[in-house]
Amino acid sequence: MSQTDTPTLLDSVTVPVEQGRAIPDAATRETIGYAPVHTVADLDAAIASARAAQPAWSALGHAQRSRILNSIADEIEANAEELAVLLSREQGKPLNGPNARFEVGACAVWTRDAADTVLEPEVVFEAEDSRAEIHYDALGVVGAIGPWNWPMMISVWQIAPSLRMGNTVVVKPSEYTPLSVLALVEIFNRHLPAGVLTAVSGDREVGAALAAHPGLDKIMFTGSTATGRRIVESSAHNLARLTLELGGNDAGIVLPGTDVAAIADDLFWGCFINTGQTCAALKRLYVHDSVYDEVVDTLAGMAAAVPMGGGLDEGNVLGPLQNEKQFEIVSRLVEDARARGARVVVGGEPATDLGPLFYRATVVADIEDGASLVDEEQFGPAIPVIKYTDLDDAVRRANASQQGLGASVWSSDPDEAVEVATRLQAGTVWINQHGALNPHIPFGGTKQSGYGQEFGVAGLKAVAAPKVISR
16 A cells, blocks of 8 residues: 555554465455454453453443444444455455345444344332332453354444443454454444454464453354354353354245245245355255245256356355355265265356355255255255155254254245244244344344344343342
């Protein structure tokens, strides 16, 4: 950058090559910047600063904190295009569709919702001259550990409600996507007092130290079930409160008589949003044999036609796998399905003409439970479609997973869909949609998909200390 150039957000968060770690463009693998390499000592300093800043931040009160958060939302919107371009390059998701611009817009929306959601003291008992109320105070310091698939949006889910409730926050972004989160924190810190929000960009050693740190009162984590287990073990040493949004192997069930054309778009994006790299994406699709062929053919036609390529091309809506490890997982699962005799209807191979980590949108039919592509979370652009004839059996198979983040029912009969939804074991069950989130509606998993809820009043309570006042 020359002295006459205007500094960019990328300039503000990158460090010189000799001081940082190279972060590649997800599509081209060319270096886009260098992330700082923070240490456990840096983490200790950040938590100490957060601890020192917390009393004054809490003392500002809800009204002032809400005003600041709304100003931050304005700042996000003012810098939306620059944030979206950085996110697209680092994470790989295209600018358009339910992707980079959508994610940045969601950051502003969820920040405003955290600012504006009302949380009043709750009267839980009242009789004659007795009264008991629950008030909600700040917990203290929150440690937020984010993922690489929706790095900015999920960071906001952790940061904004924590700040609103009077906590200070230390954020540890994924090693794969630190720059976009650092840029987001830069936007927040234009409006926050020193020490209230700090990002620590380090490796897994730093993440492990954060999970076990005695200076934390709350840990929020979105990521794999395996890492979530380690965080639970680490938190035993400090008894930090936990919100864990872990992996999902979400099932969808298409009922007989469903108008396939009417659900096609929502069904496709339920499977392929963010190139399938979404915890609450549809990962297993059970379809009644009366509409099975139509569903398979419809999804395959859409997958063959969907524009895929570099994220900065305005015409694309699917991008690459974000990293080599995930590319290898998707490739392995599809090859295993092929070896078992499943029918790869479309895709099923790398798109090497587009770049090293692109994998074609894939629909796999004639596959059963027991195949790795069905039983494991693929986290990529490959959907197994499983035929069923007996609805009770489909519900049983959908519930057989150890994970329970989301599920969906697809039907032209709303009452029948609701009845089936009540039988599915998941934190959220959608009808004729999958993965749609609303900042007012609580979101969280069951079974090994984690525990605790985010969003709305439930999300504010999750980052607060309840206090009963009785008289």
